[in-house]
Amino acid sequence: MKLLRKYIDKIKPNFDKGGKFEKLHSSFEAFESFLYVPDVVTSKGSHIRDAIDMKRTMSAVILAVLPALLFGIWNVGYQHALSIGESGTILELFWFGFLKVLPIIIVSYVVGLGIEFAFAQIRGHEVNEGYLVSGILIPLIIPVDTPLWMVALATAFAVIIGKEAFGGTGMNILNPALTARAFLFFAYPSYMSGNMVWVNGLLQNKNIVDGFSGATPLAEIASGNIDNIASVKDMFLGFIPGSIGETSTLAIIIGAIILLYTGVASWRIMFSVILGGLAMGYIFNLLAINPYMEIPPYEHLIMGGFAFGAVFMATDPVSAAQTNKGKYIYGFLIGFLAIIIRVLNPAYPEGMMLAILLMNVFAPLIDYYVIEANIRKRLRRAKNNLIT
Amino acid sequence: MSKVIKIRRGKNINLQGKAEKIMIKAKVSETYAVKPIDFVGIMPKLLVEKGDIVKAGSPLFFDKYQPEVKFTSPVSGVITSINRGERRRILEIIIKADKNQEFIKFEKANPKTLDKEQIIKNIQESGLWPAIKQRPYSVIANAKDTPKAIFISAFDSAPLAPDIDFIVKGEKKNFQTGIDALAKLTNGKIHLNINADYPAADTFTKVKDVQINKFTGPHPSGNVGIQINKICPINKGEIIWVINPQDVISIGRLFIEGKYNASKIIALAGSEVKYPKYHKIINGACISNLLVDNLLSNNNRYISGNVLTGTKINKNGYLGYYDSLITVIPEGNHFDFLGWALPGFKKYSFTKMFFSWLMTDKEFKLDTNLKGGKRAFVMTGDYNKLLPMDIYPVQLIKAILAEDIDLMEKLGIYEIAEEDFALCEFACTSKTDLQSIIRKGLDLMRKEMS
Numbered sequence: 001m002k003l004l005r006k007y008i009d010k011i012k013p014n015f016d017k018g019g020k021f022e023k024l025h026s027s028f029e030a031f032e033s034f035l036y037v038p039d040v041v042t043s044k045g046s047h048i049r050d051a052i053d054m055k056r057t058m059s060a061v062i063l064a065v066l067p068a069l070l071f072g073i074w075n076v077g078y079q080h081a082l083s084i085g086e087s088g089t090i091l092e093l094f095w096f097g098f099l100k101v102l103p104i105i106i107v108s109y110v111v112g113l114g115i116e117f118a119f120a121q122i123r124g125h126e127v128n129e130g131y132l133v134s135g136i137l138i139p140l141i142i143p144v145d146t147p148l149w150m151v152a153l154a155t156a157f158a159v160i161i162g163k164e165a166f167g168g169t170g171m172n173i174l175n176p177a178l179t180a181r182a183f184l185f186f187a188y189p190s191y192m193s194g195n196m197v198w199v200n201g202l203l204q205n206k207n208i209v210d211g212f213s214g215a216t217p218l219a220e221i222a223s224g225n226i227d228n229i230a231s232v233k234d235m236f237l238g239f240i241p242g243s244i245g246e247t248s249t250l251a252i253i254i255g256a257i258i259l260l261y262t263g264v265a266s267w268r269i270m271f272s273v274i275l276g277g278l279a280m281g282y283i284f285n286l287l288a289i290n291p292y293m294e295i296p297p298y299e300h301l302i303m304g305g306f307a308f309g310a311v312f313m314a315t316d317p318v319s320a321a322q323t324n325k326g327k328y329i330y331g332f333l334i335g336f337l338a339i340i341i342r343v344l345n346p347a348y349p350e351g352m353m354l355a356i357l358l359m360n361v362f363a364p365l366i367d368y369y370v371i372e373a374n375i376r377k378r379l380r381r382a383k384n385n386l387i388t
Numbered sequence: 389m390s391k392v393i394k395i396r397r398g399k400n401i402n403l404q405g406k407a408e409k410i411m412i413k414a415k416v417s418e419t420y421a422v423k424p425i426d427f428v429g430i431m432p433k434l435l436v437e438k439g440d441i442v443k444a445g446s447p448l449f450f451d452k453y454q455p456e457v458k459f460t461s462p463v464s465g466v467i468t469s470i471n472r473g474e475r476r477r478i479l480e481i482i483i484k485a486d487k488n489q490e491f492i493k494f495e496k497a498n499p500k501t502l503d504k505e506q507i508i509k510n511i512q513e514s515g516l517w518p519a520i521k522q523r524p525y526s527v528i529a530n531a532k533d534t535p536k537a538i539f540i541s542a543f544d545s546a547p548l549a550p551d552i553d554f555i556v557k558g559e560k561k562n563f564q565t566g567i568d569a570l571a572k573l574t575n576g577k578i579h580l581n582i583n584a585d586y587p588a589a590d591t592f593t594k595v596k597d598v599q600i601n602k603f604t605g606p607h608p609s610g611n612v613g614i615q616i617n618k619i620c621p622i623n624k625g626e627i628i629w630v631i632n633p634q635d636v637i638s639i640g641r642l643f644i645e646g647k648y649n650a651s652k653i654i655a656l657a658g659s660e661v662k663y664p665k666y667h668k669i670i671n672g673a674c675i676s677n678l679l680v681d682n683l684l685s686n687n688n689r690y691i692s693g694n695v696l697t698g699t700k701i702n703k704n705g706y707l708g709y710y711d712s713l714i715t716v717i718p719e720g721n722h723f724d725f726l727g728w729a730l731p732g733f734k735k736y737s738f739t740k741m742f743f744s745w746l747m748t749d750k751e752f753k754l755d756t757n758l759k760g761g762k763r764a765f766v767m768t769g770d771y772n773k774l775l776p777m778d779i780y781p782v783q784l785i786k787a788i789l790a791e792d793i794d795l796m797e798k799l800g801i802y803e804i805a806e807e808d809f810a811l812c813e814f815a816c817t818s819k820t821d822l823q824s825i826i827r828k829g830l831d832l833m834r835k836e837m838s
Contacts, residue, residue: 037728039722041719050815377778
């Protein structure tokens, strides 16, 4: 380790001001601080600091998505095997999925981080760790057969237009990963919806067994085949077609436990998203005029991207509401709207993405009113004091 | 007795090196300093120069904006140097103490028999006026104002803080006299806030003409700003004065003894101190004598005050005017290989992201490393958990950064001081220097309102 430190110390001056590679200072700093927590000491304010930093926080999120990622990789193999009527060992299925998913992850990281590094360089900032999370979330919310160039394009769009245009990490209004998905959804709908995109190989129609549909439960219901949907158990465990990481509610719950335990994600948001979803599902039950409106509210939670969105997307601290009261309202409306869009608008079987993006836009407005209430309370106190 | 006010939000940081309750008569320091930089918002005008001979209580400088407020020498002796910093800003005035201390004589009197103007004049002339601070802005009080109340926090909840009940033992008479003097300065009450969790010293419980309020809960429950917020929050245009218990005692002594007796008791604490104990010293003393044969290592940070809000001084530095604690902790100028990724059994954090949370009762040794890089603000809701006031901290910080005076006022800047945000600063994932931002906001506001 000492040798490594010595080497870094030796090449460091080249990247400092006046050095040969002065222009690459941000990138160097990013790599150095990845290897070593810097030796910087506190200079003003509190002399001691909490050990937490952005790297640790982001690592916790990545740790939390791992169960969903690993299950998703296996499920890619499993769904493919089903579609061609074969079977394989867990490892075989996993390996098949791994070879499909890895390139998507690599493309997402290379393109996204490349842009982040470039912007950090231009702005003279340190590289923010935010993209480490977005970079893993993007592959998890798209179908496995999305062409890599589309992944690259969507990632570039999300990072440049969705994030950097607003000033970079911490300033964006929309969730970057969902921005990428929305871009794909509207630019290349034939790759993002329908019955053919969710299972690897279906688009090319290679040796598909007769009768294999490949449709997600939501698509089945939307097309009126409500009897065809998988069992509650299969949907909960995730043995269904869908975006790579969204299918297994169980894996997502494990991630949720990690996020809530470490305190990275807001329980207020997760809780109220679920509450909102259940509430709307229940209202539909009461007003039911078709079979879709009759399905039990809890089934909504385990279908499509609802669980994944509630745990990993709605809770993004930057694009969510920032006040505690605001978080309840924000979360509730996401759940509420997701089910409305999903049930009432067959053109968008996945309402979760649109609901979250919509509420991202309204989050500052929610906060505004919550804070206005605080301001009014303070003014009232001042006035009462004047009278007495 | 009044009911106990419970502070729920906040956190205690359990550090190694708490001072043992043993009083040591420290070896007397030879040099003393008065540091204009201890006093926020003043413009010092010197009254002495190098080589002048002064007595304890002789004025050294005054504030250009409030010329009545004198800053006096804690000891008698000779001015050996006046140290200046950038742009000739006066950093410290060093006085070499004589063997035999001589004092300027002030009027001895029972404050109950004096009127307000005489009390103010006495305190101002002696050099004790700067001990009275005001909220809003957390600056030296203006004698022309009449505060709606005076607040005294009789316990300190900061990490390694001295036990004030121990410090004030046997000072009942001085404390009461100090209270009598302060009582003339306000039309409202004097609030004395004690910790409900353990029995407070007689000095506090038996004192007359104060309202005793009991608090319980984690730091910052001992911050006077938090206490004010719970009892009578400051509205626009209102003023509350605050003072430390030891300074109340000094004011009492001024009226009883008729001199500026600047002696006080401080705790010497921190993980790098061999024998963390209490010392009786004179305000402004050089700390080097306290540290002789008393350190465990060399690469240290010396802090006048506590680890959250104190001032960095060097090994031969001087105790700050308002402080009753010297903390010594290790400097953190070392690299930590993959420090952000390892399990972290020894890394202290409020979050549960390091395995150190398993050891809840353990005393931790923290160094001064920043423990990460400065980043854009991302995590929300963390500050709320550490600021027990009905205030939106993130929004207030952003209003200050945007220099939006109107919004700062609406969001409650009158109610806060930088120390109230120290815990948030400690815990900040993005390593933002919140206390300096708050100070900037307070200064901006004060300028705007004057």
